[in-house]
Amino acid sequence: MKLLYCIAALLASASLTACAQAPQPGQPAKPAAAPAAAPAAAAPTGATPEARARAALQTLNPQVQIDYVGEAPLPGFREVIVGGQVVLVSDDGKYLVQGSVLDIAQKKELTQSSPALSKYRVDLLKSVKAGDRIVFAPPNPKYTISVFTDIECGYCRKLHSEIAEYNRQGIAIEYMAFPRMGLGSKDHLDMISVWCASDRKQALTDAKNGKPVPKRSCQSTPVDMEYNLGQRLGISGTPAVFAPDGSQLGGYLPPDKMRQALDELAAGVSGGIN
Incomplete structure (x- = not known):
């Protein structure tokens, strides 16, 4: 049921x-008890x-x-x-x-x-403008991955703490906002402040290092849009990592394992990707 x-x-x-x-407002954390059996519908x-x-x-x-x-x-x-x-x-x-x-x-x-699922994901990801992402990239990256992230998630912080090694592995990381506690949460408001900062990369790094997030506002931010897009992608946790072809690489992977997964994907080798 x-x-x-x-x-x-x-x-x-x-x-x-x-x-x-x-769990988000209007979405029950657990399904309600099933009603008594009814005649099967046509x-x-x-x-x-x-x-x-x-x-x-x-x-x-x-x-x-x-x-x-x-x-x-x-x-x-x-x-x-x-x-x-x-x-x-x-x-x-x-x-x-x-x-x-x-x-x-x-x-x-x-x-x-x-x-069809890969194309659906790619089309949705392409709808996010480059200027609405927070990008950490090496010169001439071999791969670019899209990562839906939030500030409080421990695995998001671990991934970000290794950002230099991902870059050394030839992997560019393009962050999008997914405040997993939902719209209106402290996490959501802090991510708006990060995306409104004059130096978004430093603001995101500071926030992931546990520093207080100075309250900021701006005329428009992509945080709500990216969160809603993540919902349409079926994201249920962070970090949510997508390869260039729309394959979902799951959550956190160490830099060398991420590079291996991307190499295998590019070579057409079946791995733990979905």
Whole structure:
């Protein structure tokens, strides 16, 4: 019954190396008790499998935002992107599959490696202007990763404490704001102050080192926009790290392991990336 209450957070379990996002207002921390069993509803009808997939999800949550519906690699199913994650809905609208689906012959995971999901992520990430990111980059970086971060998360602080080594590994880090305690929290207000600083890089470094954040305001900041975009990407904890092709590298990885993961991704080697 969990889908009835959090369809937009499917597959959004936090990384073991990330700080979990706090429950947000209007989003219950735990699903309510399931009601007594009712007669099964008729399968959604529609002119196409895509229409039936949309109708099926909307019977679970009429307000759900569906970002993509297309043919799935699993015969008889449609691939749907919702809450930044992939689920599969049968062409007749009767069944929903969430979680990993493995092609045994090819030894390939089919859902989180979806080309449609990668394109969806890349398009969202590209919508954030360069000037709205806080960038720590070496000259001529080999790789550029997008990292959704906050100030208080311990793994975010650990990652930032090694920023020079990431750069030495040829990795540029482009930070975006994701105050995991939610909009209106102290973390959120402090991140606005960081993004409004005249020297954002120093302000972010100071904040991650535990220094008090001087209160600042400015006409506009990207913090709210980046947080909302992170929600659409299905982020549930920080740091949330994305490779240039939209693959999610999980949470914190040491600099040498991050470089290894990026090298393997560039070489087409399957690793622990989703």
